[in-house]
Amino acid sequence: MKRARGPSVESLLVKLRQAGVKITPNRRKVLDCFLSAEKPWTLSSLHVTLGKSGDSELSSIYRALEAFRQAGLLEEFRFPGDRQTYFSLIRHADGGQPLAHGDSAHQHHHHHIVCQDCGTVSHLDMCVPAGWMGKVERASGFQITEHHLEFKGICGECR
Amino acid sequence: MKRARGPSVESLLVKLRQAGVKITPNRRKVLDCFLSAEKPWTLSSLHVTLGKSGDSELSSIYRALEAFRQAGLLEEFRFPGDRQTYFSLIRHADGGQPLAHGDSAHQHHHHHIVCQDCGTVSHLDMCVPAGWMGKVERASGFQITEHHLEFKGICGECR
DNA sequence: ATTCTAAATGCAAGTCACTTGCAATTATAT
DNA sequence: ATATAATTGCAAGTGACTTGCATTTAGAAT
Numbered sequence: 001m002k003r004a005r006g007p008s009v010e011s012l013l014v015k016l017r018q019a020g021v022k023i024t025p026n027r028r029k030v031l032d033c034f035l036s037a038e039k040p041w042t043l044s045s046l047h048v049t050l051g052k053s054g055d056s057e058l059s060s061i062y063r064a065l066e067a068f069r070q071a072g073l074l075e076e077f078r079f080p081g082d083r084q085t086y087f088s089l090i091r092h093a094d095g096g097q098p099l100a101h102g103d104s105a106h107q108h109h110h111h112h113i114v115c116q117d118c119g120t121v122s123h124l125d126m127c128v129p130a131g132w133m134g135k136v137e138r139a140s141g142f143q144i145t146e147h148h149l150e151f152k153g154i155c156g157e158c159r
Numbered sequence: 160m161k162r163a164r165g166p167s168v169e170s171l172l173v174k175l176r177q178a179g180v181k182i183t184p185n186r187r188k189v190l191d192c193f194l195s196a197e198k199p200w201t202l203s204s205l206h207v208t209l210g211k212s213g214d215s216e217l218s219s220i221y222r223a224l225e226a227f228r229q230a231g232l233l234e235e236f237r238f239p240g241d242r243q244t245y246f247s248l249i250r251h252a253d254g255g256q257p258l259a260h261g262d263s264a265h266q267h268h269h270h271h272i273v274c275q276d277c278g279t280v281s282h283l284d285m286c287v288p289a290g291w292m293g294k295v296e297r298a299s300g301f302q303i304t305e306h307h308l309e310f311k312g313i314c315g316e317c318r
Numbered sequence: 319a320t321t322c323t324a325a326a327t328g329c330a331a332g333t334c335a336c337t338t339g340c341a342a343t344t345a346t347a348t
Numbered sequence: 349a350t351a352t353a354a355t356t357g358c359a360a361g362t363g364a365c366t367t368g369c370a371t372t373t374a375g376a377a378t
Contacts (some may be wrong), residue, residue: 016163022325022374045366062327062365077239082308083336083364085239086342113301124299128287128308140283142312144270149287149308153301181345181354183365202336221336223355242335242365 006091009035012073019071026056030064034074040086040112040121079114079150086112086121111148115155122155165250166206168194171232179232185215190253193233199245199271199280238273238309245271245280272310283310 012031016023023031028118029050033041043062052054065087067072074087092111128149137144171190175182178267182190183184192200209215224246227233233246250269272285272299287308 020325024326026327044363046373054374056238058364059329059366062328065367067326079239080236080244080305095313113295113299113303115301116304122301123301123350124295126295126298129291131290132288136310137274137312138284139285140272140281140310140312141315142274142281142310143318144272144310144312145275146239146311147308148310149306151295151299151301151307152305153296154297154305156300159302179354183345183355185356217335218337218358219356225337226355244335313327317343 006035006089007073011086012066012089015073015121016068016071019067021067021071026050026060027067028103030061031058032069034087034089038123040077040088042084042086071079077112077148079112088112088123102127113153115158116152117154117158118156120155124151160262165194165248166232170314171248174232175227176231180230181208184228184300185209185219187225189220189227193248197282199247201243201272203243203247205247235270236307236309238271238311240305247271247282270310273318274314275311276313279314279316280315 009031012035014025016027021027027040030046033049034044043058043065046061046065047056047058050061065074069076069087073089075090076085076087077083110127112121113124114121128147133144133147168190171194172182175186180186189205192205192208202217203221203223205224206215206217209220224233228235228246232249234249235244235246237244269286271280271284274279287306292303292306297302
């Protein structure tokens with residue numbers, strides 16, 4: 001599994017401040033989860049983790065996720081057949097700074113891949129070829145603003 | 160929007176029979192929805208449609224969808240931020256016949272694109288380049304068995 | 319450091335989209 | 349025509365959020 005450099009704590013806190021999001025002890029703990037573990041989190045997994053040590057309320061975590069997402073820190077995604085919503089830190093192409101506005105279409109140059117045996121979720125630091133995206137736009141007549149690509153497969157361990 | 164030829168009624172009924180799925184009036188109506196409308200259906204949209212004319216029970220439609228999916232007729236997918244599960248007929252690459260077993264990884268050569276303004280869902284009869292999928296496998300160490308790609312954008316009408 | 323005020327929290331209750339249990343029916347094979 | 353495994357209708361249950369509201373608190377302004 002590849003370890004990619006994510007955004008710094010400071011840049012995230014600045015973003016939150018700018019969005020008018022207050023940093024409470026609970027929210028700091030939620031943020032730390034995302035910073036410390038190279039994996040997508042769910043509302044439930046955060047609640048299990050933070051419930052023990054930090055006894056955070058489910059609804060507070062929920063609202064923290066919403067606030068973080070609206071502030072542009074998190075992206076959400078799902079795997080087909082899975083009821084839960086996953087969240088992970090948005091890692092910008094330049095490794096920490098936000099891209100210019102309007103480039104949102106290709107902002108997240110990574111995707112997710114989940115092992116169908118052990119459930120491990122791995123990041124994939126590559127994106128579909130830009131030229132292919134152009135083909136999609138021409139073929140569909142749509143102007144693409146977002147795309148979500150998720151993989152299932154069998155990881156190296158399980159093979 | 161492109162109109163692609165889907166599987167024939169007969170081939171679908173054969174598949175269901177083979178899977179031990181009985182064809183009841185209700186299930187026939189569900190199947191007809193998929194055959195008549197070039198769009199993904201949800202449990203709820205089918206219930207609204209069939210509730211009026213055919214007064215089908217929600218749970219029966221639910222179980223029909225499950226049976227159809229297990230028999231290999233339907234695929235399910237979701238759009239991030241959308242709570243509902245969508246279903247659409249699996250349209251094989253050759254336009255009606257199932258592919259050889261083992262080719263499931265690249266069986267569904269189409270994806271979906273939803274307009275963020277009007278909500279229209281359109282099929283996209285193309286798939287990521289096979290060479291790129293190979294790159295993904297090498298980069299991740301995973302053997303890919305499934306991939307799901309959904310787009311959001313602005314359709315020709317809304318632009 | 320103290321005050322102020324918009325935000326966040328805890329708790330409880332509500333919503334939505336399924337999902338299941340079970341007794342009564344019914345599509346199919348024989 | 350009969351047997352029987354599948355399906356149905358109805359009701360109840362589950363999981364994952366999502367919201368309302370009174371109370372508390374982070375962070376800005378003194």
